[in-house]
Amino acid sequence: MNEDTKTLLSLYEPKEQKVIKNDRQLFGAYFSPCGRFLVSGDYEARIRRWDISLGTPQELTALEGHNGWPQAMAFHPTDHSLLFTADSWGQIRCWPFDQENPQANWTIENAHDGWVRMLAVSPDGKLLASCGYDKMVCLWSTTDGKKLAEFSDHGEDVFCVAFHLDGKSLVSGDMKGKVKQWDLAQRKCIREFDASILFTEHRLQEVGGVRCFAFSPDGKTLAVGGTKPKNGGNVQGDPTILLFDWKTGKEQKSLTLGKSGDVYVYDIQFHPDGFMIVAISGGPGIGKFLYQRPEDEEPFFITTKMSNCHSVSLHPDGYRIAVTATNRGSNGNGRRLDKDGEYLGNTSPVHLFELPKPLGYPASPPPLPENKTS
Amino acid sequence: MSDSKLCKPWEHKISRRQMLGHVAGTSAGAMGLGALGGLVHPAVAEEIKKKDKQVLFVWIDGGMSQLESWDPKPTTQFGGPFRAIPTSVSGIHISELLPKTAQQMHHLAIVRSLCTKDNSHSAGVARIQRGDPKNRGVTYPYFGSAVAKLMGPGKSNLPPYIWIKPGSGGFMFKDAGFLGPKYGALAFGDGKPPENLTLHESLTEVEDDQRNALREKANRRYARRRRKQSSEANSYVYDMARTLMKREDLFDTTTFDPKDIERYGTHEFGRHMLQARKMLEAGVRFVKVNSYGWDTHGDNFNGHRSLMPRYDQAFAAMIEDLAESGMLEHVLVVSLSEFGRTPRINGHVGRDHWPEAWSTVMAGCGIKRGVVVGKTNAKGTFVDSDEHDIGNMFHTWFKALDIDPFTVEYDNSGQPLPIAHDEMFAIEELVG
DSSP states (O other), X not given: OOHHHHHHHHHHOOEEEEEEOOSSOBSOOEEOTTSSEEEEEBTTSXXXXXXXXXXXXXXXXXXXXXXXXXXXXXXXXXXTTEEEEEOTTSOEEEEETTSSSOOOSEEETTSSSXXXXXXXXXXXXXXXXXXXXXXXXXXXXXXXXXXXXXXXXXXXXXXXXXXXXXXXXXXXXXTXXXXXXXXXXXXXXXXXXXXXXXXXXXXXXXXXXXXXXXEOTTSOEXXXXXXXXXXXXXXXXXXXXXXXXXXXXXXXXXXXXXXXXXXXXXXXXXXXXXXXXXXXXXXXXXXXXXXXXXXXXXXXXXXXXXXXXXXXXXXXXXXXXXXXXEOSSOOOSSOOBOTTSOBOOOOOOEEEEEOOOOTTOOSSOOOOOOOOOO | OOOOOBOOGGGSSSOHHHHHHHHHTSHHHHHHHHXXXXXXXXXXXXXXXXXXXXXXXXXXXXXXXXGGTTSOOTTSTTOOSOOEEEOSSTTOEEETTOHHHHTTGGGEEEEEEEOOSOOOHHHHHHHHHHTOOOOOSSOOOOHHHHHHHHHOSOTTOSOSEEEEESSOOEEEGGGGGGGOGGGSEEEEETTOOOTTOSOOTTOOHHHHHHHHXXXXXXXXXXXXXXXXXXXXXXXXXXXXXXHHHTTGGGGOGGGSOHHHHHHHOSSHHHHHHHHHHHHHHTTOSEEEEEEXXXXXXXXXXXXXXXXXXXXXXXXXHHXXXXXXXXXXXXXXXXXXXXXXXXXXXXXXXXXXXXXXXEEEEEEOTTOOSSEEEOOBOTTSSSBOSOOBOHHHHHHHHHHHTTOOTTTOEEEETTEEEESSOTTOOOBHHHHO
């Protein structure tokens, strides 16, 4: 291990502190901007919440009312009481999620025709972006859910949306690896990035797609995650992150973060200090949680102890990370019953890590930024 | 007492034992054992051969997920992201991934209660396509070979068992099992004709007839010292080739209406289904079309998100065309895999193999239309009605083809063998 890596690990190496077990599979648990909650959609149409402000995470009442898979989720960046969720039947909701038994502020039943893949909120908190299986990218008012714009240019299933930090642009990425930049003032596509290496056709199947985005803290780099797919069916492919220079639009680098059994980069989040925190999920049992600096060829931290990592979330205090994984032994042909003869489902343990804190860091965390309503 | 809808043995007018006893006591029966294609009752065999019924067998290799197709369970623990949509039959819903097929539901019958034994591809594919009869130490024929044997080529005299498949073609003699290689599948890779189908430009038709006469003379000499089955198969392949040489039009895709090409889809499955329709229109007895790549252990939902619409497009177009032309009256359509997929979703967001509770769909030849037979429980994990094995399906399909599995048997060099599992019965709700 070289000195550079030793230094990095001394600053950032995560240590697992606890695991939140639950009874269903989750899409990805994320810390709220206020830092008090972890929230995730589950496979049975509920929004699950945990209060982590006390020593032991306490699960709160689940939010009900969605259908199918409520996979997409985004927090309001300044009004820390608001959460936006969307499901695979096309519904979008706005919740005052920090209440004990919240009712949705507003609901759009048929925001999309079918699966809403991702949500994102603009830095100023005014716009909500959504994208989905119906090939549409839409903009909504966060205040009342009014539709402000829709873009149909992709022509493909759209998997990802994200706002640039300057709030002037939105990016969206689709199944065939097209990434489009939308100018929010002009409300039109002004540029495309080529991530088509993240897609292939195999037999009758379309495989791959742009699965996640992240902008670097300085806004100069766009990281696009997915896989370089080899085949469909039991999908195999090399987990890959493409780094694009935001100014020129050119691809700076392609990072291959594993072998064909490792498959998908599911989630990327940039640490404020500039490295990427990455979740990778491949064949059943195969998962990676790693740190990768854009300028490096190899990660400076990696663990493969968790099965099938589907999300990463950095706590607003910068010293905690939540990784959503899947239980071991999640696959198998034929029946597997529990001791009561019931058919067993799988679950998604949420692993909570702590990062090293500097000397003098208070024993109880410092107060977080004030909740500013928009 | 069970209120099962399956036919009961005493509903049949004559038992297998009675039939065997009758035939064994007559010289006509003794002749029938060898003379008329190895079926026990010669008169029955002749009647079957006169039928003009045909079969389209759509084989989805790898295991189509019943939860993303015929038996959705939306907003349940294992239901996945997709919605269920209404169909042209009130009260019947299928996955939103089959919008076009939903409009053809009034022609279709879905069986949601399949419960079979094998969760492996390597054994399961053959077991399902052979009907998984009782083990009698012989290799049973695939359904296509069985129909080729039982019903012959029909008036078209075209090869009775044709397989339009991705990849390479050839003669798939193993499908025939104990029936002998003659009843194997003639496979056209990517629907293309065999190489050298066109008569070489240096040869005239007269010359071709002359060389064929020489070949037949050599064959007769060859056959005198060989097993009948081998010499028959050898000769049959050449005879088939000559028949196909006169029907090059079967492979001419330029004659397809552009509207049909668009309706079926320009992808591989669409092209192959459109060509299958042409084969059926030409009178081919049994046409198999398959699609590979459905073994979605990983990324199952995005996989089915692109697989199902392509299947839907071509399958719905075929049903619509067969119905409109009246061909659905005498063409049995079956769509099947080797098993379904697990309700449990694994860490690769995939589904694994699940023979415990899965679905098949069929239409035509008098199969009841617009019906669902059987059901699974609320989570889709297990069958919650009478379970049906593949043997029940074979009984049902043979009955639809006017072949009674209780009066028709194979003769395997003197060993009488039932054509379907002898302890199973046709599903009355489908063919009663």
